[in-house]
Amino acid sequence: MPLIFKIKPFEALSLPELYLVLQLRSEVFVVEQNCVYQDIDGKDEKALHVIGELDGQTVAYCRLFKSGDYFDQASIGRVIVKETFRDKRWGHDLIREAIESIRVNYGESQITISAQLYLKKFYESHGFKQTSEEYLEDGIPHIEMKK
Template identity: 75%
Template structure:
């Protein structure tokens, strides 16, 4: 498997790239998780988009924010891996790449995320620690987690 990374600002995304990343997010966060919510939330325009492709197919994705664009600290969100690629541990590869890109583009080592509660151990394996009680976001249990504090 040859995974290729694209890092783009919103304005640099082609219509096809934007379609593919929104399709992946909808596939996982709306259909697979059976959660009706407003995915297109206006924050994509501020984000740096990290797209992982295999043979031109978008298989993983995250959006990255500099400090004060989402949280006070830099943040990573909409972390998603296509279902058919999850057995390849791409979530871990994606998080490692996202952390590297955060440092390179934003000089950020302090990162805050809003994590789905069931993924707590996954994010802990990347150095994040829980910093809030559980809260509901779109009727899904979440926790705030921070890295580098």
């Protein structure tokens, strides 16, 4: 069964949608990755939110920024697939949806991301190339990548 994607600006998110997104982000980035950091960073209001749902359950998510709102180029961040669904390879569907949403909504094709190092090959499979040395972000090795 394929994921259903919704793309919404912050103001269009319902309270239940926002709650489920924040719950998933906390589940993955804080609990699973054992990383204490400020997830609610004041940037969600500028972002487009890509929500992947299966039977009404939020199982995938990322947020998109137009150029200048996060990096000089458009960007994708907070990329998540719920752990129990990672065997479905829906991360690939999510990134394809994000890239297309940036093209459609922002008219942009150049994208910069701050990628967790262990996902380098995943992002390379979508046309991203490493453009920085490794650095720590919230104690986790990252690299800048561009498409």
